[in-house]
Amino acid sequence: MRGLRPWQRLVMSVCLCALMVPFWFAAQNTHRFTSGHRTKTEGPVHCAWDGPCKGSWLLPGRQQGSGEIEGLTFAADEEVLLDIPVFAGRDWAVTDRSGLLARAIVEALCGAIGVVAVLWVAWARS
Structure with missing residues (x-):
């Protein structure tokens, strides 16, 4: 990497920092997967x-x-259903727990593919 110009090093650093965002989302979904609880809704669920x-x-x-329930869609006449099984935390809920792990x-x-691509391009340029 010594052959890179200063502006190329800066661009590489910015790209690597930007590629941390997918890892942050993956960590968040993994945390939700491990710390959530199986429960049921209380009261009616309101769907736009x-x-x-x-x-x-x-x-x-x-x-x-309370909050948004991902993976749940209803017709207007089905909003009165109670006790819908969800996997939830304090301010989030999903209907399918395995979806959290798949997204993570x-x-x-x-993120890993992006990091490898940035480093490969930097190595090829140097």
Whole structure:
């Protein structure tokens, strides 16, 4: 890498820093996968016609959680369903726990491929 010009080193550093974002998302999804709880919604779930569904759920220790429920879509007449099984934390919920792990793997792989590509281009240029 000694053959790189100072501006090329700067560009490489910026690219490597930007490639940390997918790793941050992968870490967040992995944390959610390991720290979430299986629970059910409490009360009605409200779904926008073309947007996300929002609801509330009860976590262990009688903590109340609420927010957007990813992976859940309803027709307007199905909003009255109660006790929908979700995997949740305090401010997030998903209907499919395995989706968290799959996203974490994809994000980590994309980040790793990006890092390898940046380093390979830098090595080829030097």
